[in-house]
Amino acid sequence: MLQKMTRTNEKGFTLIELMIVIAIIGILAAIAIPNFISYRNKSFCSAAESDANAIASALANYFSIPANTSLPGSAAALGMTPLSGATGSFNTSTIAGAANTNITIAVTDGSGRCPADYKASNPAWALNVYTKTMRP
DSSP, X not given: OOOOOOOOSOOSOOHHHHHHXXXXXXXXXXXXXXXXXXXXXXXXXXXXXXXXXXXXXXXXXXXXXXXOOSOOSSSGGGTOOOOBOTTSOBOEEEEEEOTTSOEEEEEEOSSOOSOHHHHHXXXXXXTTEEEEXXXX
């Protein structure tokens, strides 16, 4: 006589279920990791742009004092220190122009990791240099 086989309270996942979950996690990682790398690299661009804006603010503060009539030679003269990237490289800056004329602030991306497509979409970027112009 055939005996009826019954399952007795077996708990757990089958191999197929585990493989499906691993495949889903792999697909999500394949989508998320390139996006994360892209956002991280764009942060290097933002650091250079932020440095330029900070220098512009420091210049505005510098010229708010009536005795300051000549352009300082560097951001260091304004008390600014460059930001360090994750690789230990520093953004460098130059200030050109004269008081009561257009002042050009150029910040070089020291990391070299700012994506080319991001720089191409923003006319303020030329090669690895972000340029900001202050008008009187």
